[in-house]
Amino acid sequence: MIRDDIIRLIERAIKKAQKKGDLPSFDVPEVTLERPKEEIHGDYATPVCMSMARLARMAPVQIAEKIVARMERPDYIGSVEVAHPGFINIALSNAWVAAQVEAILGQGERFGHVNRGQGRRVQVEYISANPTGPLTIGSGRNAVLGDTLANVLAAAGWQVQREFYVNDTGNQMELFAASLYTRYAQALGRDMPLPEAGYPGSYLVEMGQAIAAEFGDRFLGMERDQALGALQAEGLKRMLAEIEADAKSMGIYFDHWKSEQSLYDDGTYGAIFNKLSADGWLIHREGAVWFKGDRGGPHSSQARIDSENGKRGPEEQEDKDNVVVRSDGRPTYFASDIAYVWDKLVTRGFDWAIYVWGADHHGHVPRMKAVTHALGLDPERVTVILYQLVTLKRGGELVRMGKRTGEIITLREVVEEIGADATRLMLLTRSADSQMELDLTLAVQESRENPVYYVQYSYARIASIFRYAQEQGMSLEGGDVSLLTHPAEQALIRQMIQLSAIIALCAETLSPHHLTHYAQKLASAFHSFYEECRVVSQDPAHVDLGKARLKLVLAAKTVLANTLTLMGVSTPEVM
RNA sequence: GCCCCAGUAGCUCAAGGGACAGAGCAACGGUCUUCUAAACCGUUGGUUGCAGGUUCGAGUCCUGCCUGGGGCGCCA
Structure with missing residues (x-):
């Protein structure tokens, strides 16, 4: 990724400056790279000189100048500038940017993919709604988060399995x-x-x-x-x-539907119960069997060490005991959860298990971590993504909802009203941490102005260009992308090449909502280009540029398609 | 009482400790005889809930408080 290349470039320049005596020697802090908000500041900027000021006992701007003087200038670097109060601003070269069109066309649907996972196996378990009623809009948020996350992780080099856990007992x-x-x-x-x-x-x-x-x-x-x-x-x-x-x-398919009952039938539960019991994690009290919290567990000192090492935050400490078997002899669902995590991490050997839960389950995270630890497994292999609940309104009126209250606004109703694409994007745009208030009446009205159409429209416009180009007998054969020097062309390509960084970001932070904002920026760059740059033209003087632009447009179509597909949103040829 | 999440433009929301806090919608003003106007260009709009603290630098980190939502041993 170009971003990583630039970081290494800066790191090398710092070390070289130190070696040559331009800078005193000190441990170099991590070089971070950001996208400046202002276009004038270039494509990338690093604030690293500011954080080195104290270490070097020099003014940030001076440090920056020393580093810049030692920086190599590969072909992709356009300009390097020092700016107050100590930023190093880096612009990509226009020629390199233009050449990326060919690179994108070469990679096609794999463009933007990164290899953070390196083939490791992750399971994303989502929805897993109790099969006692239809899916609600809350399940919809769960579904969209989990499914998009699974898409993103797959694009980030993980081997992903999508699972629905069926609570078919209890x-x-x-x-x-x-x-x-x-x-x-x-x-x-x-x-x-x-x-x-x-x-x-x-x-x-x-x-x-x-x-x-x-x-x-x-x-x-x-x-x-x-x-x-x-x-x-x-x-x-x-x-x-x-x-x-x-x-x-909503375009969601599971690789596997895992039955809760099967964990009892295949002996997993029995084996795990015995193991925990033998290791001293279970106690009998008030007629029930309890799993001891961290304070009472035999390895509680180890739990504290893990916590101090940052492996588990204090909020992930479980200081309560939890019932595994009720006093009437029936196991709680926590009992199956214990067997289930073993099934995931040991029996099936996933490197990483991701759960997607509503925030009303957040109290269960500490005990999942605690029990994973008790089973002798690294709690870091378990990640729970919590999303805040969706509050539903209809015409400004709050709708209390739930399978057990009887009043339900189903996901199906919403999808039928506003469409799968709009539903997916609506549920995906907000970060999982933010509560959503959804007014159905408004959502139906606003769906006409939903950002999803803005993005899809750019895709449909491209499809239209190709239909017209074919009609006019125009092809992109022999197009020379070095002709793409127009600011609107350059801006569009600069946006397109961000996709891999976005995928990496979404995968690292497990927050797929960044995709939606990226998609809008990308579409915006295309629409601006479309207004300013004619692709298909009868003008003989335009032939070469037209071919080059047709290549650009095809690359844009590729990147848009990759982005929309990651979000599970369709790519309409016509709107 | 304790724990978790949020509070940012009129509304819905972004913002990896960095530069003048950004989009969309709404409002206002322009742009279609040429590839789709579901678009583009521009204008207006802010004490980032409040008070302290850390930092060269805080919407972001820490402490306290306020408001809203969720949770706290035999429901899931």
């Missing part, structure tokens, strides 16, 4: 089955109340009717327990089919 599943039983019985004319804390949503009424229509009264004839089991299986199958369809409507 308390909520039993309540789901009992609620479905009631609705099914009601569909057949029986009078039966919903169980306490059951699922009141109308979707179960419909499902009860559908099952009654298909199976008749078959389940009413069974023992209640047997009927519950059969209905749970049937309901789960139907619910998962809907979830899969909703995910698909």
